[in-house]
Amino acid sequence: LEKTKEEYTDGDQNHPSGSEKEDTISDGTSKCEEKADILSSFLDEKTHELLNNFACDIKEKWLSETELIGLPLEFSIGRILDKNQRASLHSAIRQKFPFLITVGKNSEIVVKPNLEYKELCHLVSEEEAFDFFKYLDAKKENSKFTFKPDTNKDHRKAVHHFVNKSLETFTGNPNVVITVRFREKAYKRGKRPLPECQEGNVIYTAFTLRKENLEMFEAIGFLAIKLGVIPSDFSYAGLKDKKAITYQAMVVRKVTPERMNVFNIRSVDDSLRLGQLKGNHFDIVIRNLKKQTNDSANLRERIMEAIENVKKKGFVNYYGPQRFGKGRKVHTDQIGLALLKNEMTKAIKLFLTPEDLDDPVNRAKKYFLQTEDAKGTLSLMPEFKVRERALLEALHRFGMTEEGCIQAWFSLPHSMRIFYVHAYTSKIWNEAVSYRLATYGARVVEGDLVCLDEDIDDENFPNSKVHLVTEEEGSANMYAIHQVVLPILGYNIQYPKNKVGQWYHDILSRDGLQTCRFKVPALKLNVPGCYRQILKHPRNLSYQLMEDDDIDVKMKGSHIDETALSLLISFDLDASCYATVCLKEIMKHDVLN
Structure with a gap:
C-alpha cells in the first residue's frame, strides 16, 4: 500500500504505523491492548461506552446479514484539538475495531462503518477480515499478510481483485495461497536513507x-495491470499526444528489466520527474497535398516559403489543444479552475x-x-480507466462529501492532480499571448517582461532573469520580440x-480568483508559476x-492506394512546445482536423 505524506491534509488520518514486529499480524496482541488503553486514557467514560455500543450494533447487524437500517451511520468522538492525540485515537479505534473507519474534519473525529470490511467478509472468514484490516491499518513497510489456502481459482481471483485496490498481491507455491504486502516508502528526494534501509535498495x-x-494514463493503467x-x-518527464505515435522515456519502480517487454530497457538510479524533459524530436508526414491544389510547382513554392518563414520568425508558443482535451465536453482547465477555487465536489463531477x-x-x-452511486459506477467502469x-x-x-472528494483526489498521484491546475494556467497564458500580440504586435514596449538569458530553453527560470522594460528601453527598441515572456499564473x-x-487582473476577477494564492492546501498543491517565451523557433x-509511394517505404507506414504528393518534415522543439502549433503556423490550417 503506497501512502505518502502528501496524501493527508492535517494528520487526522495519518496515524502512526505499527510497532517493529514480525511480518505477520498474529503477534500484535500486546500492541492491540496498548491501543485499547489509549481509548480509555483519551476518552471519557461515557464517550468510550457510546463508541463501544456503536461498534457492537454495527457488528451485530453485519453478523446477522442484515442492512444497517435504523442504526446511526456515524458516531462523533468530538473535537480533539491536539494533533498527536487525534492521530493516536485514529489508530487506536481502527486497531480495536477494524470494521470501522475514522474520518477527521476540522479537528473532529467521526467513526463510520467500513463497507469494504463487510465486502471482504463475503470473500473470506470474518476472523481473516478482522486480522487483515488490523494489518492494513498498521501500515508496516514491507510487511506481509497471508490468507488461508484456497483451491478455488475463481474465488482467489475475487480476493486478488479486492486486495489489489491498494496492495501488492502474489500467489504462493503451490498456487493456492494469496499473500499481500505493503510497498516500501519512497525516500524524500535529496535525503539519503537511513543505514538500516540501505540493504533493500529499490529497483x-x-x-x-x-x-x-492512447492517453498516457490509460497506457500506464495497462502496464500496471500486466506487471x-x-x-x-x-514516472515520466512529460505527457505525450494521444493521437500520435509517440516514444517516451519512462521509469518503473520495483520491476526488474527481465520482466519488461518494451524498448531501451536499462537500470537507473531514480524516478523521472516532470520538468526533466529537455525537448522532443518530431518526424511528421503530411499526405495528399495535391488535393489542396493542382499546381505542383506553386505548391512547392508555397511550402518552402511557409517553412522558411517559421524557421526565420518562429511561431507563437501556444499550448496545444491536446493539453485541454480537444473536442471534450469538459476541458481539463475547467477542472483545474474548480480545484483552485477549492470546489472539490464540482471538480469530481466535472471529471466524471x-x-x-x-x-x-x-x-x-x-x-x-x-x-452518485460510486460502488454501482465501479461495476460499470472498465478496468483500464485507471483514474476514474x-x-x-x-x-x-469516504462518501460524496467535501472531505470524501478531497480523499478521492488524493487517490491520484501528485503529478495528475497538479496537471489539471496547470491546464487552467496554460489556458490563461494562451489567452494572454493573444491579447499581447493583438494589443502591441511585434514591438517590445514599456512594461513588457523580457528574458535576459539567451540560452534559456525552458520555463523554469527565476525572477532574476526577467527584466521589466523601461520607457527609454522601449523607445530605443533595445529588445526583440523573441525575448518577451509572459507569466504563467502562480504565487511567485x-x-x-x-x-x-x-x-491578467481582470481575468482573475472574471474567474473568481482575485484572492487566490495559487496554493490548494487540501490537496497539497503549490503553484509558484513561471514564465514562457511568446515565440519559439524549431531547431x-x-x-x-515526396510521392506517397516513396514515403511509405521511407517511413514504413501503411500502403496508400492513390499516389499523391506528401511532405516529410522533421524538427526538434524545446520541452513544453507543441508540434501541432508549429505545423498550424506553417500550414495556416489546424492539422488535427
Whole structure:
C-alpha cells in the first residue's frame, strides 16, 4: 500500500504505523491492548461506552446479514484539538475495531462503518477480515499478510481483485495461497536513507514507451495491470499526444528489466520527474497535398516559403489543444479552475461528466452523475480507466462529501492532480499571448517582461532573469520580440506593467480568483508559476517533398492506394512546445482536423 505524506491534509488520518514486529499480524496482541488503553486514557467514560455500543450494533447487524437500517451511520468522538492525540485515537479505534473507519474534519473525529470490511467478509472468514484490516491499518513497510489456502481459482481471483485496490498481491507455491504486502516508502528526494534501509535498495527500470491513440494514463493503467504494480510506480518527464505515435522515456519502480517487454530497457538510479524533459524530436508526414491544389510547382513554392518563414520568425508558443482535451465536453482547465477555487465536489463531477457517446465509459459516468452511486459506477467502469476507478473507489469508501472528494483526489498521484491546475494556467497564458500580440504586435514596449538569458530553453527560470522594460528601453527598441515572456499564473511571478498586466487582473476577477494564492492546501498543491517565451523557433528543421509511394517505404507506414504528393518534415522543439502549433503556423490550417 503506497501512502505518502502528501496524501493527508492535517494528520487526522495519518496515524502512526505499527510497532517493529514480525511480518505477520498474529503477534500484535500486546500492541492491540496498548491501543485499547489509549481509548480509555483519551476518552471519557461515557464517550468510550457510546463508541463501544456503536461498534457492537454495527457488528451485530453485519453478523446477522442484515442492512444497517435504523442504526446511526456515524458516531462523533468530538473535537480533539491536539494533533498527536487525534492521530493516536485514529489508530487506536481502527486497531480495536477494524470494521470501522475514522474520518477527521476540522479537528473532529467521526467513526463510520467500513463497507469494504463487510465486502471482504463475503470473500473470506470474518476472523481473516478482522486480522487483515488490523494489518492494513498498521501500515508496516514491507510487511506481509497471508490468507488461508484456497483451491478455488475463481474465488482467489475475487480476493486478488479486492486486495489489489491498494496492495501488492502474489500467489504462493503451490498456487493456492494469496499473500499481500505493503510497498516500501519512497525516500524524500535529496535525503539519503537511513543505514538500516540501505540493504533493500529499490529497483528502478527505465524503458521507452511506444504508444498510439492512447492517453498516457490509460497506457500506464495497462502496464500496471500486466506487471502487478500500481500506476504511481511509473514516472515520466512529460505527457505525450494521444493521437500520435509517440516514444517516451519512462521509469518503473520495483520491476526488474527481465520482466519488461518494451524498448531501451536499462537500470537507473531514480524516478523521472516532470520538468526533466529537455525537448522532443518530431518526424511528421503530411499526405495528399495535391488535393489542396493542382499546381505542383506553386505548391512547392508555397511550402518552402511557409517553412522558411517559421524557421526565420518562429511561431507563437501556444499550448496545444491536446493539453485541454480537444473536442471534450469538459476541458481539463475547467477542472483545474474548480480545484483552485477549492470546489472539490464540482471538480469530481466535472471529471466524471460523460461525452455524448454510447460506450461503457460514458454510460458509467452518466450513471454516476444521475445517482452518485460510486460502488454501482465501479461495476460499470472498465478496468483500464485507471483514474476514474481510483476516484470512484475512494468515493465509495469516504462518501460524496467535501472531505470524501478531497480523499478521492488524493487517490491520484501528485503529478495528475497538479496537471489539471496547470491546464487552467496554460489556458490563461494562451489567452494572454493573444491579447499581447493583438494589443502591441511585434514591438517590445514599456512594461513588457523580457528574458535576459539567451540560452534559456525552458520555463523554469527565476525572477532574476526577467527584466521589466523601461520607457527609454522601449523607445530605443533595445529588445526583440523573441525575448518577451509572459507569466504563467502562480504565487511567485510578476506581471507586465502595461495593458497586459491589467488584463491578467481582470481575468482573475472574471474567474473568481482575485484572492487566490495559487496554493490548494487540501490537496497539497503549490503553484509558484513561471514564465514562457511568446515565440519559439524549431531547431534542426528539415523537410522533403515526396510521392506517397516513396514515403511509405521511407517511413514504413501503411500502403496508400492513390499516389499523391506528401511532405516529410522533421524538427526538434524545446520541452513544453507543441508540434501541432508549429505545423498550424506553417500550414495556416489546424492539422488535427
